[in-house]
Amino acid sequence: MPRRHRLVRSLLATTSLSPPILERLGGIDGVRRLSTLFYDRVFADRDEPWFLGIFASSTKDEAIDNQFRYLVQAFGGPGLYGEKKGKYVRLVGRHANYKIGAAAAGRWMKHMEGAMDDHEGLKGAENDVARGYLRDYFRYTAYYIVVASEYMRDDQLSGGTQLDSGRIW
Ligand code: HEM
Secondary structure (H helix, E strand, C coil): CCHHHHHHHHHHHHHHCCCCHHHHHCHHHHHHHHHHHHHHHHHCCCCCHHHHHHCCCCCHHHHHHHHHHHHHHHCCCCCHHHHHHCCCCCHHHHHCCCCCCHHHHHHHHHHHHHHHHHCHHHCCHHHHHHHHHHHHHHHHHHHHHHHHHHCCCHHHCCCCCCCCCCCCC
16 A cells, blocks of 8 residues: 555544544643643653754744644644644655654654553553554654655755745645
């Protein structure tokens, strides 16, 4: 199956569960909690300074806000990310200004798995499948960012975290 289709399938799995992931997490506030748990771990990561260094130009609050809006939207909730950043998500392009290789994807996943373990909405055996889907989605997306970044052209670089009203490709 082509890579892009597999990504869509693993994303769909997060929305087609019953109850859906968004509901299990506790809606919008629950997704904000997941992103907060995640970035608390990232910004406390003193063991791997090279990893924390990737986030040197970000503040924790802004990073939480961006990620949680994206995840709410990705999991089938309201378009909070679009409201802030415009119509085009371009996840790979938005990461293109950072140096992100396979080691960074692995570290990112470690913190996201920790955040998932801590999240109240994902505890218990009844959430095993949901956790598995989420893990697949995050892992797939993280390594997709790494691989796809290799193939980006210079004119596909993002405007960082700015609103992207004019880009149409
Ligand atoms: C592969 C490892 C990854 C690294 C090292 C990484 C690093 C970063 C950094 C440094 C930022 C800027 C923080 C900010 O918003 O100020 C960022 C933003 C963001 N990341 Fe990642 N990220 C990774 C994977 C992912 C994955 C897997 C997702 C989604 C599932 C994701 C979603 C986002 C979103 C939505 C933003 C905000 C982009 C924007 O609005 O400009 N990232 N990431």
